[in-house]
Amino acid sequence: MEQAIPPAAHGAEHEATTTGLNHRKLLMWAFLGSDCLFFAALIASYLVYKGRSVVGPFPQDVFDIPVTSVSTFVLLISSMSMVLAYSALTRGSLKVFRIWILSTALMGMTFLAFQVFEFRTFATHKIEVECAGLEVQELTAIEQKVAEGCAAGVEKVVEQHGLTPKTNLFGSTFFTLTGFHGAHVTIGVIWLLSLFLYSFRRGGVTPERHLDVDLAALYWHFVDVVWIVIFTVVYLFGVFEGFQ
Amino acid sequence: MATLTFPIPRPIHPTGVWGWITTIDHKRIGILYGITAFVLFLTGGIEALLIRVQLAAPDQDIVTPEVFNQLFTMHGTTMIFLAIMPMGAAFFNFIIPLQIGARDVAFPRLNAFSYWTFLAGALMLKLSWVLGAAPNAGWFAYSPLTGLAANPGHGVDYWIVSLMLLGIASLAAGFNFLVTIVNMRAPGMSLMRMPIFTWMTLLTAILIVLAFPVITVALIELMFDRTFGTNFFVVSAGGNPILWQHLFWVFGHPEVYILILPAMGIVAEIIPTFSKKPLFGYPVVVLSGVTISFLGWMVWSHHMFTVGLGPVANSVFTVTTLIIAIPTGVKIFNWLGTMWKGSILLNTPMLFALGFVGMFTIGGLSGVMHASAASDAQQQDTYFIVAHIHYVLFGGAIFGLMAGIYYWIPKVTGRMFNEAVGKFNFWLLFIGMNIAFFPMHFTGLDGMPRRIYTYSSEMGWSFWNGVSTVGAFLVAVSMLIFVYNIAKCWLRGEPAGDDPWDARTLEWSIPSPPPEYNFVEIPVVQDRDDWWAQKRRQVRRAVPVAGGSEDGVEHSIHMPQASYWPFLVSIGLFIGAYGLIFNFAVAALGGVLAMISTYAWSFEPVNEPEETPSH
Amino acid sequence: MSQEQETVVFQKPSDAVHTGHPTPMTYFTVAVVLAGITGIEVAVFYVNWLSYGIIPVLTILSVIKFALVGMYYMHLKYDARLFSTFFVCGVALATAVVFALITLFSFFV
Numbered sequence: 001m002e003q004a005i006p007p008a009a010h011g012a013e014h015e016a017t018t019t020g021l022n023h024r025k026l027l028m029w030a031f032l033g034s035d036c037l038f039f040a041a042l043i044a045s046y047l048v049y050k051g052r053s054v055v056g057p058f059p060q061d062v063f064d065i066p067v068t069s070v071s072t073f074v075l076l077i078s079s080m081s082m083v084l085a086y087s088a089l090t091r092g093s094l095k096v097f098r099i100w101i102l103s104t105a106l107m108g109m110t111f112l113a114f115q116v117f118e119f120r121t122f123a124t125h126k127i128e129v130e131c132a133g134l135e136v137q138e139l140t141a142i143e144q145k146v147a148e149g150c151a152a153g154v155e156k157v158v159e160q161h162g163l164t165p166k167t168n169l170f171g172s173t174f175f176t177l178t179g180f181h182g183a184h185v186t187i188g189v190i191w192l193l194s195l196f197l198y199s200f201r202r203g204g205v206t207p208e209r210h211l212d213v214d215l216a217a218l219y220w221h222f223v224d225v226v227w228i229v230i231f232t233v234v235y236l237f238g239v240f241e242g243f244q
Numbered sequence: 245m246a247t248l249t250f251p252i253p254r255p256i257h258p259t260g261v262w263g264w265i266t267t268i269d270h271k272r273i274g275i276l277y278g279i280t281a282f283v284l285f286l287t288g289g290i291e292a293l294l295i296r297v298q299l300a301a302p303d304q305d306i307v308t309p310e311v312f313n314q315l316f317t318m319h320g321t322t323m324i325f326l327a328i329m330p331m332g333a334a335f336f337n338f339i340i341p342l343q344i345g346a347r348d349v350a351f352p353r354l355n356a357f358s359y360w361t362f363l364a365g366a367l368m369l370k371l372s373w374v375l376g377a378a379p380n381a382g383w384f385a386y387s388p389l390t391g392l393a394a395n396p397g398h399g400v401d402y403w404i405v406s407l408m409l410l411g412i413a414s415l416a417a418g419f420n421f422l423v424t425i426v427n428m429r430a431p432g433m434s435l436m437r438m439p440i441f442t443w444m445t446l447l448t449a450i451l452i453v454l455a456f457p458v459i460t461v462a463l464i465e466l467m468f469d470r471t472f473g474t475n476f477f478v479v480s481a482g483g484n485p486i487l488w489q490h491l492f493w494v495f496g497h498p499e500v501y502i503l504i505l506p507a508m509g510i511v512a513e514i515i516p517t518f519s520k521k522p523l524f525g526y527p528v529v530v531l532s533g534v535t536i537s538f539l540g541w542m543v544w545s546h547h548m549f550t551v552g553l554g555p556v557a558n559s560v561f562t563v564t565t566l567i568i569a570i571p572t573g574v575k576i577f578n579w580l581g582t583m584w585k586g587s588i589l590l591n592t593p594m595l596f597a598l599g600f601v602g603m604f605t606i607g608g609l610s611g612v613m614h615a616s617a618a619s620d621a622q623q624q625d626t627y628f629i630v631a632h633i634h635y636v637l638f639g640g641a642i643f644g645l646m647a648g649i650y651y652w653i654p655k656v657t658g659r660m661f662n663e664a665v666g667k668f669n670f671w672l673l674f675i676g677m678n679i680a681f682f683p684m685h686f687t688g689l690d691g692m693p694r695r696i697y698t699y700s701s702e703m704g705w706s707f708w709n710g711v712s713t714v715g716a717f718l719v720a721v722s723m724l725i726f727v728y729n730i731a732k733c734w735l736r737g738e739p740a741g742d743d744p745w746d747a748r749t750l751e752w753s754i755p756s757p758p759p760e761y762n763f764v765e766i767p768v769v770q771d772r773d774d775w776w777a778q779k780r781r782q783v784r785r786a787v788p789v790a791g792g793s794e795d796g797v798e799h800s801i802h803m804p805q806a807s808y809w810p811f812l813v814s815i816g817l818f819i820g821a822y823g824l825i826f827n828f829a830v831a832a833l834g835g836v837l838a839m840i841s842t843y844a845w846s847f848e849p850v851n852e853p854e855e856t857p858s859h
Numbered sequence: 860m861s862q863e864q865e866t867v868v869f870q871k872p873s874d875a876v877h878t879g880h881p882t883p884m885t886y887f888t889v890a891v892v893l894a895g896i897t898g899i900e901v902a903v904f905y906v907n908w909l910s911y912g913i914i915p916v917l918t919i920l921s922v923i924k925f926a927l928v929g930m931y932y933m934h935l936k937y938d939a940r941l942f943s944t945f946f947v948c949g950v951a952l953a954t955a956v957v958f959a960l961i962t963l964f965s966f967f968v
């Protein structure tokens with residue numbers, strides 16, 4: 001049965017489409033599918049170079065799994081608050097929507113703060129060697145090198161061996177991968193804060209315009225889902241050697 | 245609806261240059277793409293002619309080795325990214341909404357943004373000739389030649405940021421056409437009733453959105469190595485230049501299908517039209533397109549057979565590459581089957597389409613020879629590969645695109661070209677192209693490497709190189725004839741009418757050139773080749789526009805309004821890209837402009853509330 | 860020549876594509892499960908005797924988390940199949956590319 005087609009609409013939301021699905025939602029899903037390939041190339045670069053850095057620090061030297069677990073947990077909960085924000089909006093509770101979307105943005109910022117903290121910790125990573133009882137200590141190659149400073153007669157030698165993008169392959173691949181993920185989170189936070197602020201404008205965010213929030217939510221969940229992969233593949237598998 | 249006011253008001257029915265800058269009409273954007281791409285094609289041609297002049301005879305130094313390296317790098321990059329891809333985009337833009345019975349694409353402002361960002365990338369690349377230095381490491385920019393140690397100048401940086409801009413433009417267009425084709429088809433147009441060009445465009449769009457992110461990462465990694473001192477391709481840190489090759493070719497192989505599928509789609513429209521027969525085996529042609537798109541992800545290391553991946557990898561990729569020849573060959577047979585017992589008209593578009601079939605087959609045969617890692621061991625990096633490339637991309641893609649120009653120019657301009665000049669154009673180009681490129685099979689098999697700026701007279705390559713150069717100039721002359729023919733058509737051609745070819749698809753059912761809103765009434769589709777079916781039954785199937793009569797149609801159809809934000813975002817990106825090479829403060833400035841413009845764009849409604857027209 | 864009997868109709872965008880809708884309680888439950896799985900992942904990480912065995916375990920757990928977020932939070936379980944197709948194609952190709960590159964680099968380079 002054919003329907004009369006209305007003239008090209010003033011707002012795309014009301015326009016009839018071949019699949020019955022909204023253009024912008026279809027676009028967002030196509031974008032997310034495409035973004036998977038972006039992260040695939042970064043993750044592949046990381047994994048291909050895993051275990052091949054010539055100098056340290058290496059993953060097990062710097063990773064702090066408990067701390068990263070907390071930031072992972074925060075990001076996961078932020079997905080829940082995002083979905084509760086959308087749910088509140090569709091039920092018409094603008095105030096509740098505002099609370100949840102602000103919470104999501106704040107949790108996102110918390111995650112970013114953890115990232116910044118982590119990056120700085122890595123960059124200022126130090127190697128300490130106690131000079132007493134050197135013979136019985138099991139020292140790695142880099143620690144042995146640091147231990148040469150004991151000849152000066154000090155109690156303890158401390159040298160900075162930070163991890164930066166320039167240090168080694170691990171630094172280059174790790175910071176690029178997590179850095180671009182962090183950039184995605186940042187864009188998401190800006191998006192969510194924009195929606196939060198725009199909701200104070202009359203008619204800015206309404207149940208009829210729920211798609212605007214839906215699109216932001218999909219993006220946010222995607223960013224969370226990418227982190228799930230990164231947390232496992234980069235952090236939890238950090239202790240392993242690599243593919244050789 | 246909340247709107248924000250700006251110092252410059254949103255254009256309403258703008259005219260003149262401002263009209264072109266703020267246009268979001270797919271037809272205008274298509275014309276912009278087409279003209280820009282063709283001009284850039286000519287610049288790539290000049291680069292080629294300089295190469296051919298230098299190589300015409302042995303031991304010449306008409307250009308220095310450094311300039312020669314820049315010439316072949318710029319020629320390849322220009323032809324692939326600034327000529328073939330945007331020319332394809334010109335056709336997607338103008339033709340797809342018309343073929344699917346839509347009034348525009350899904351995201352008209354995003355469409356404009358694609359064009360302006362493409363232009364930004366094109367300018368960035370071409371300006372490198374005069375601004376800093378042109379890139380010199382080949383169009384595929386292998387590491388470590390592109391690293392800071394071997395390439396301290398800015399040439400490679402220009403290449404990187406230009407490709408990033410071009411990638412953004414292509415991605416935006418890919419998303420747009422993907423959603424448009426999936427979601428804006430006229431009622432009754434199921435996927436298997438779509439014109440075959442629309443199908444190939446859909447597949448191309450899917451390939452674009454999946455492949456371009458990979459090269460984006462490769463470009464980011466190379467840029468980081470050069471700008472921030474990372475170690476992605478730094479051997480002393482354990483980095484491996486082979487990673488660049490893999491990332492590049494995981495993109496690069498789907499890219500060659502992105503280049504050829506649109507041309508195949510065009511040819512598959514033209515042959516049925518001028519055989520007066522439907523496309524033979526339409527479902528099989530669709531299936532082979534899908535198969536090629538799928539298998540195209542599994543063959544990339546055939547570009548790396550001589551890198552030393554080892555016999556197992558080489559064998560696997562040999563097999564997959566041989567397999568992908570099958571669906572390609574199937575299409576050729578379907579086109580021949582279309583012509584069989586058809587009522588054939590050998591006019592200019594048909595000649596170019598048949599030229600495609602012949603030339604692409606030759607290129608495909610040399611391709612099958614490269615597919616075997618064993619024979620490729622001799623052929624790789626020789627002129628045998630250059631021959632293959634040019635038969636598939638010139639004899640293939642360019643011939644297909646030129647066929648499309650001749651085929652659709654009456655629809656775009658409402659005017660007909662001179663058929664005699666068109667035929668002369670074709671034959672001169674066909675002869676010139678074969679004289680230019682066929683001898684490269686010989687020099688290649690004779691061991692002449694690629695990318696050498698000169699060769700000794702003792703190598704025995706002199707004769708065929710000289711012949712090639714003659715062919716290249718014949719090609720150049722034929723292009724001048726083409727420009728003359730198209731320009732004369734556009735400015736002074738005879739009125740062509742709506743359907744000069746008695747064609748098969750919906751774009752021929754509306755006036756030439758089409759009105760802004762394309763269709764007075766959105767058609768209801770009941771057949772494949774629906775326009776042909778309508779004509780044969782002398783039926784016009786359409787659905788009345790709500791509240792509109794023929795006279796009042798201009799006022800009851802509201803088209804999306806022009807906007808300057810897409811243009812401004814592109815300017816921001818251009819400035820940002822330039823800043824990435826030279827000055828991060830400038831990059832930040834560009835980024836801020838792009839971000840503000842993006843915000844403004846997202847708050848701008850599709851249409852401003854308009855006053856009710858009084859007439 | 861018409862090949863199909865049915866006519867494809869223009870469809871108005873509608874909520875009819877939703878075949879059900881989770882409640883806030885569902886969302887909270889999913890969050891608890893996600894947090895729980897994360898806890899298990901971290902615990903497994905410290906189980907030394909599993910050695911390389913943690914790789915398949917953690918992979919499976921991560922896939923479950925990925926699927927939960929996708930199906931419930933991103934609503935794919937309740938939405939049109941086409942969205943899942945777009946996303947799954949991207950994820951599948953991404954996974955294949957990663958594995959292909961790892962393989963090429965571990966055995967051949």
